[in-house]
Each structure stands twice: as structure tokens, then as C-alpha cells.
Amino acid sequence: xxxxxxxxxxxxxxxxxxxxxxxxxxxxxxxxxxxxxxxxxxxxxxxxxxxxxxxxxxxxxxxxxxxxxxxxxxxxxxxxxxxxxxxxxxxxxxxxxxxxxxxxxxxxxxxxxxxxxxxxxxxxxxxxxxxxxxxxxxxxxxxxxxxxxxxxxxxxxxxxxxxxxxxxxxxxxxxxxxxxxxxxxxxxxxxxxxxxxxxxxxxxxxxxxxxxxxxxxxxxxxxxxxxxxxxxxxxxxxxxxxxxxxxxxxxxxxxxxxxxxxxxxxxxxxxxxxxxxxxxx
Amino acid sequence: xxxxxxxxxxxxxxxxxxxxxxxxxxxxxxxxxxxxxxxxxxxxxxxxxxxxxxxxxxxxxxxxxxxxxxxxxxxxxxxxxxxxxxxxxxxxxxxxxxxxxxxxxxxxxxxxxxxxxxxxxxxxxxxxxxxxxxxxxxxxxxxxxxxxxxxxxxxxxxxxxxxxxxxxxxxxxxxxxxxxxxxxxxxxxx
Numbered sequence: 001x002x003x004x005x006x007x008x009x010x011x012x013x014x015x016x017x018x019x020x021x022x023x024x025x026x027x028x029x030x031x032x033x034x035x036x037x038x039x040x041x042x043x044x045x046x047x048x049x050x051x052x053x054x055x056x057x058x059x060x061x062x063x064x065x066x067x068x069x070x071x072x073x074x075x076x077x078x079x080x081x082x083x084x085x086x087x088x089x090x091x092x093x094x095x096x097x098x099x100x101x102x103x104x105x106x107x108x109x110x111x112x113x114x115x116x117x118x119x120x121x122x123x124x125x126x127x128x129x130x131x132x133x134x135x136x137x138x139x140x141x142x143x144x145x146x147x148x149x150x151x152x153x154x155x156x157x158x159x160x161x162x163x164x165x166x167x168x169x170x171x172x173x174x175x176x177x178x179x180x181x182x183x184x185x186x187x188x189x190x191x192x193x194x195x196x197x198x199x200x201x202x203x204x205x206x207x208x209x210x211x212x213x214x215x216x217x218x219x220x221x222x223x224x225x226x227x228x229x230x231x232x233x234x235x236x237x238x239x240x241x242x243x244x245x246x247x248x249x250x251x252x253x254x255x256x257x258x259x260x261x262x263x264x265x266x267x268x269x270x271x272x273x274x275x276x277x278x279x280x281x
Numbered sequence: 282x283x284x285x286x287x288x289x290x291x292x293x294x295x296x297x298x299x300x301x302x303x304x305x306x307x308x309x310x311x312x313x314x315x316x317x318x319x320x321x322x323x324x325x326x327x328x329x330x331x332x333x334x335x336x337x338x339x340x341x342x343x344x345x346x347x348x349x350x351x352x353x354x355x356x357x358x359x360x361x362x363x364x365x366x367x368x369x370x371x372x373x374x375x376x377x378x379x380x381x382x383x384x385x386x387x388x389x390x391x392x393x394x395x396x397x398x399x400x401x402x403x404x405x406x407x408x409x410x411x412x413x414x415x416x417x418x419x420x421x422x423x424x425x426x427x428x429x430x431x432x433x434x435x436x437x438x439x440x441x442x443x444x445x446x447x448x449x450x451x452x453x454x455x456x457x458x459x460x461x462x463x464x465x466x467x468x469x470x471x
Binding site: 014036037038039041042043045079081222225226228229232252254255256 | 344358364365367376388396
């Protein structure tokens with residue numbers, strides 16, 4: 001839609017923000033144009049303050065000519081707040097409602113989209129292990145941020161959070177002692193190599209990259225909330241094309257497929273935990 | 282220009298303070314209200330049920346991408362930041378805590394100020410921290426109207442005091458006087 005010059009709500013800072021996001025996309029290929037505007041604006045404001053700049057235009061100039069600045073901005077736009085067995089009830093439902101159906105497949109492809117630093121990928125790997133499914137699973141864990149993928153690959157996390165994770169694990173219906181899955185060294189724990197062997201960590205951008213795999217299950221939690229409605233719909237379509245018929249989709253607790261174009265192609269497995277199944281026909 | 286929305290930030294002692302405000306509106310009052318009350322990450326929706334008893338407005342937990350409507354009071358869900366988009370819809374996110382809080386009052390106020398500009402009223406109520414002070418400043422800078430509960434009527438004085446200390450508060454009001462004032466300056470759209 002073309003913008004009218006006389007449009008009263010078109011403030012200078014909005015013009016600058018549009019141009020900045022366009023510049024990032026054209027120069028570096030990362031597309032934030034359809035992210036939640038309020039979110040992006042807030043994150044970029046704090047970057048402007050940090051660099052003691054006056055406007056988005058100045059930031060645009062800086063990051064077009066200095067890739068370091070762009071990398072910083074990119075990190076600032078990537079949200080990496082996560083935890084192991086985050087929302088334990090989600091994992092508990094997965095265990096009782098989805099796992100029994102996944103057990104009917106000879107092999108499984110699972111896609112964790114927007115995996116961040118990997119805590120939720122290892123959580124699900126533990127669940128698969130306890131349900132006897134890990135050995136026949138291939139897990140693809142993707143994110144657009146290569147820094148967080150490095151952390152995810154290492155599988156090393158601070159000991160300070162283990163108490164909280166252990167409680168989450170138990171609430172999620174864990175069958176063993178959580179400490180069976182990691183080795184503690186000073187301030188860190190490292191997760192067992194056996195949990196990693198079927199996980200492939202790879203760079204993938206939900207906004208600009210294409211269909212991923214014939215997946216049996218896609219888990220993408222607390223990623224869509226950063227997008228505007230049209231980008232949410234586009235990514236849900238991408239998931240739909242990546243899932244097999246009868247495949248499952250698990251979203252974050254405040255995300256859903258209601259009012260999206262894929263709504264009618266899915267059956268709700270658990271409305272509260274946002275677990276859906278693609279219909280066979 | 283009529284005010285299009287009211288944002289309220291509250292923390293320690295907020296339950297009582299919100300009740301006093303929400304129960305004090307006249308029958309015709311329908312300006313949308315968006316509230317960030319600091320909550321424990323695991324709390325249920327008690328606050329929503331509690332506040333609904335005292336008003337003919339509809340109090341509800343804010344949903345992702347929800348359109349902001351007159352006659353509604355939106356409450357930030359526990360463990361999510363609540364943001365206002367420039368198309369007057371609500372967004373939720375789980376970015377880092379701000380001022381040790383999620384939801385953070387600053388996040389709500391700063392984004393609401395961008396969206397509503399001079400058609401916004403921002404109110405800081407009782408609390409034992411300084412969340413919301415930056416947000417109050419942003420609302421004022423965008424031409425909105427800012428109110429702080431008078432610290433001596435607040436269960437915890439630090440938060441309204443921090444807002445007042447920014448120099449961007451238009452009026453300091455006793456808790457009971459806040460709804461009276463809002464009834465006066467928020468004309469309902471007929």
C-alpha cells in the first residue's frame with residue numbers, strides 16, 4: 001500500500017524506522033519489517049541511547065557502513081530468554097497426548113524452530129529418551145542467530161539454574177532423576193552427549209528461508225509473538241507445508257492458530273497448551 | 282482531543298489501589314484501560330476475577346494481537362511484557378525482565394506513548410520499586426497526561442515518588458480522587 005504524504009500519523013521517526021529496517025534487509029538480508037513494530041522500536045531505541053545517537057537515521061548510517069554495529073543491533077533484536085522444560089504442563093501434555101501417536105511411526109523428524117540457546121531442545125530430547133523414541137528421531141534445531149546456535153551446540157548451562165530446571169522437569173512428568181542427564185563442573189553443567197547425537201543445529205530464518213522438512217512434529221514456542229499478524233500467518237503456512245499429514249504443531253502459551261489461514265486444517269489437541277494436529281484430509 | 286486510552290502501572294499494594302480506581306468510574310465511563318500490575322510468574326487470573334466484581338467494564342487478561350476496545354480493562358498476563366502497537370492492538374513478549382519485572386510498566390508505558398501520543402493518560406500507583414518512571418517521562422514527552430498517586434496515600438511510596446522525581450508528572454492525586462478526575466476528563470464517545 002502506498003503511503004500518502006499528507007497522512008497525519010506519519011511521523012518522522014516512523015519514516016526513519018521503515019527506512020532503517022529496509023536498509024538492514026537490503027544490506028544484510030535479515031527481514032524485521034514485519035516484526036511487532038512496538039517491540040522493534042523499543043529495542044532499537046535502547047540501541048540509539050547506548051550509542052548516544054539522536055535518530056534512527058543516524059543508526060542506519062552507522063550500521064550500513066559498520067558491520068560490527070549491525071551485528072550488535074542484530075543481537076539486540078534476537079530474544080533469547082528460555083529455560084529447560086519451560087511451561088512444564090506443555091511437556092506433560094506432549095507426553096500424554098502426542099507421544100503415544102508418535103510411537104506409531106518407524107522414524108521421526110522433529111523441527112524446533114527458533115531454538116535459541118537450546119534448553120528446550122534438550123528438554124524435548126530427554127522426553128523422547130524416556131519414552132523410548134530418541135533412537136528413531138532426527139531433531140533439527142534452527143535459529144537465525146548463529147551465536148545462540150553455538151551455545152545450543154555446546155549444551156553447557158549455568159549450575160545456578162539447575163534447581164529451577166529440576167523442578168520444571170519433575171512437574172513435566174520426568175521419569176528419572178534429572179541429574180542423570182548432566183555432569184556438573186564448577187559453575188556449569190554439561191548435558192550428556194547421548195542427548196546430542198541425533199540433533200542437528202542449523203541456521204534457518206523463518207522470515208526469509210523456505211520449507212524445512214517433512215516433519216512429524218514442529219515445536220516453535222514464543223517466536224510468533226514477535227511478529228505482526230501477516231508474518232505470523234506466513235510462518236504458520238510455512239509450518240503447515242513442512243508438516244506431514246497428521247503431524248503435530250506445538251506453539252507458545254500465548255500463541256495460537258485461531259483466525260489464521262491454517263486454522264481449519266488443524267484439530268486442537270490441547271487448547272491451553274497450544275498443541276495442534278494437522279488433519280489427514 | 283479526547284483521551285483514547287489510560288495506562289496504569291502498579292506493584293506492591295496494587296490490588297487494593299486498582300479496586301478503588303476501577304470501582305469509582307461513572308456508568309458512562311468507557312475509555313479503554315491497560316494495566317500492568319507486577320505479579321508472580323506463576324499467579325493465576327485471580328486479579329482479573331477480583332476486579333471484575335467492582336465494575337460494569339469488562340476486565341480481561343490481555344491477549345496477543347487483541348484489538349483495544351472501549352469498555353474494556355486489559356491486564357498484563359504474568360511473566361509476559363504487554364506492549365501497545367501503533368495500530369492499537371496489544372502484543373505480548375517474553376524478552377528479558379525490565380527493572381527486574383516481567384511484565385514491566387516501562388515497557389507498557391513507552392509503547393503506549395508511541396501509539397497514542399497526546400491522547401494517552403498514564404498513572405503510576407503504589408509500588409516499592411521505580412518501574413514506570415521512564416515510561417511516565419516518555420508519555421509526557423509525547424504530549425500525554427501523567428498522574429501519580431500521592432506517595433502518602435500509597436501502600437508503598439517508592440514507585441509514585443520515583444515517577445514524581447522525574448519532573449514529568451502533571452498531577453499528584455490521592456487514590457480516591459483519581460477516578461473522580463478521570464470521570465471528568467474522559468468523555469465517553471456517544
